[in-house]
Amino acid sequence: MPDAALSPSPSPAGGRGEHGEPLARLDGIDRRLIVATQGGLPLVPRPYHALAEQLGLSAEEVMARLRRLLESGVVRRIGAVPNHYALGYTANGMSVWDVPDERIDALGEAVGKLPFVTHCYHRPRALPLWPYNLFAMVHGKSRDEVEAQVKQIAALLGADCRAHDVLFSSRILKKTGLRIGG
Amino acid sequence: MDEVDRNIVNVLQGGFPICDEPYLAVAEPLGLTEAELIARLQRLLETKTLTRFGPMFQVERMGGAFVLAALAVPQADYERVAEQVNALPEVAHNYRREHALNMWFVLATETLEGIPAAIDRIERATGLKVYAFPKLKEYFVGMKLHA
Numbered sequence: 001m002p003d004a005a006l007s008p009s010p011s012p013a014g015g016r017g018e019h020g021e022p023l024a025r026l027d028g029i030d031r032r033l034i035v036a037t038q039g040g041l042p043l044v045p046r047p048y049h050a051l052a053e054q055l056g057l058s059a060e061e062v063m064a065r066l067r068r069l070l071e072s073g074v075v076r077r078i079g080a081v082p083n084h085y086a087l088g089y090t091a092n093g094m095s096v097w098d099v100p101d102e103r104i105d106a107l108g109e110a111v112g113k114l115p116f117v118t119h120c121y122h123r124p125r126a127l128p129l130w131p132y133n134l135f136a137m138v139h140g141k142s143r144d145e146v147e148a149q150v151k152q153i154a155a156l157l158g159a160d161c162r163a164h165d166v167l168f169s170s171r172i173l174k175k176t177g178l179r180i181g182g
Numbered sequence: 183m184d185e186v187d188r189n190i191v192n193v194l195q196g197g198f199p200i201c202d203e204p205y206l207a208v209a210e211p212l213g214l215t216e217a218e219l220i221a222r223l224q225r226l227l228e229t230k231t232l233t234r235f236g237p238m239f240q241v242e243r244m245g246g247a248f249v250l251a252a253l254a255v256p257q258a259d260y261e262r263v264a265e266q267v268n269a270l271p272e273v274a275h276n277y278r279r280e281h282a283l284n285m286w287f288v289l290a291t292e293t294l295e296g297i298p299a300a301i302d303r304i305e306r307a308t309g310l311k312v313y314a315f316p317k318l319k320e321y322f323v324g325m326k327l328h329a
Contacts (some may be wrong), residue, residue, distance in 0.1 A: 024243045034239060040227070041236035043220050045203055063200050066237070070200075074243045076323075080194035080226075081234040086183075087191070087329050094279065094286070105319065112322025122319040123250065129282060130313065135250075165281070173276035173285070174268045 024072035029057070033065055034074075041078065089139040091168065093146040095153060096132035098125070098163040104134060107160055111136050114156070116149045131163055143168065183231060183329070186214070190222055191232065191329035246292045248274075250315045251301065252283040253308065260284075266307045272300040283313060 026034075032055055042050040048066070052059040069075040084092065099107050104122050111134065112120035119137040136153060140146040150166050183191075189212055199207050209219040226232045241248055255263045260278075267273055267287055276287035289300050301312045 023245050026244060034237075034244075037237050038239065039236070040234055041198070043205075043224055043227075043235075045205060045216055045220070047204065048200065049202070059202070066200050069237070072243060073240055075237045076240050077196075078198040078200070078237045079196060079235070080191060080198075080223075080232050081238070082191050082195065082329065083230050083233045086229070086231040105321075108319065108321035117322060119323050120321040121317040122321070123315040123317055126313045126315070129254075135315070167279040167281050167286070169277040169279050169286075171278035173264045173278055174273060174287070175275050 024069070024074045026074065029055070030065060030069065030074075033062065033069075084139055088141050091140045091143045091146045093138045093140075093143075093150065093166040093168050095136045095138050095150050095166045096164060097134040097136070097153070097157060097161055098131045099134050099157060099160045100162075101133065103160055107157060108134055110156060111153055114149075114152065116140065117153075132165065138166075183226075186212070187222060187226060187231070188329040190219065191226065194223075194235070241290055241292070244292070245294070246290065247294050247297050247316075249289045249297050250317070251287055251289055251304075252313045252315070253285040253304075253310050254282050254313075255285050255308075255310065259308075263308050263310065267304055269307075270300055270303060272296060 033051070036051055036054060041047050044050050046059070048062045049059040051057075052062045055062070066075065066078070070077070084090075108120055108122055111117055114136075116138055117136045118139055119135070121135045122133060123135050125131055125133050138146050138149045138153075140149055146166065146168070150164075154161055154164065193208065193212065198204055201207055203216070205219050206216040209216045212219065214222075223232070223235055227235060253263065253267070263285065264276065264278075267285065268276055270289075272289050272291050274288045274290040276285065278284060279286050289297055291297055291300060297314075297316075301314060304310075304312050
């Protein structure tokens with residue numbers, strides 16, 4: 001990838017993210033490491049050494065930087081991302097719920113702990129079209145399974161659920177993911 | 183995909199070590215050699231059973247933003263609007279869903295300012311109002327799909 005697009009653009013020192021949280025400080029080397037690994041980790045016995053060679057760094061520095069990126073949350077984790085469809089999880093429903101704002105944090109934490117919920121967020125309503133403030137993505141092997149899972153969420157929420165809906169995806173229009181600096 | 187592949191997918195969703203020979207460290211408890219694990223990972227990626235293997239980045243921690251957004255697209259205009267939305271590099275995923283809001287996409291940008299700019303471009307290109315649903319709080323994000 002062309003190097004010109006990468007450094008020098010370190011994160012602004014002391015910058016704040018969208019919710020006011022302090023940002024991790026990245027330097028040009030961190031950004032090169034991110035660009036080098038966003039396509040995946042090398043499938044060789046010593047992958048961090050291979051990255052080090054590619055970037056002109058020592059393997060110790062690559063590993064130390066990756067550990068720091070993990071600690072600061074820039075890297076959520078290192079691991080495998082399965083294709084839901086290939087694992088047979090062909091039904092994915094975005095379940096959405098209207099729950100009282102003052103109770104949403106406790107309810108969201110509880111819903112997020114359910115084993116079939118892969119993402120769970122508090123998001124704003126858009127009234128009158130959209131009364132829902134709690135979003136929980138549910139993956140199942142059939143629409144019936146997803147609907148049964150949604151019933152479990154409804155049971156958990158009880159009287160706190162004022163309205164809900166499930167939006168099934170009927171078509172993938174695009175799926176690329178984020179690419180930086182290339 | 184056999185039992186060994188399923189084990190690999192289940193175990194490696196949880197994380198991967200940072201050490202000199204991480205494949206070796208993971209292969210042993212799975213009862214595999216390092217070379218077998220690497221060959222199987224290669225095949226799982228080639229057959230698209232895995233979409234990725236490596237670090238997962240949180241763009242928000244780097245100063246960027248991810249925002250879920252939706253459009254209510256008239257059926258007759260659906261293909262045209264899908265093309266216009268997909269043409270933006272900031273659109274990372276886009277799904278058709280069955281609701282009055284029938285097109286749901288994720289905008290991913292390297293800066294916070296990139297989000298309103300992308301929304302503005304979509305509104306001008308499509309003539310439709312973009313409903314943005316930025317996350318106010320994250321309760322859980324993770325893959326725990328059992329292979």
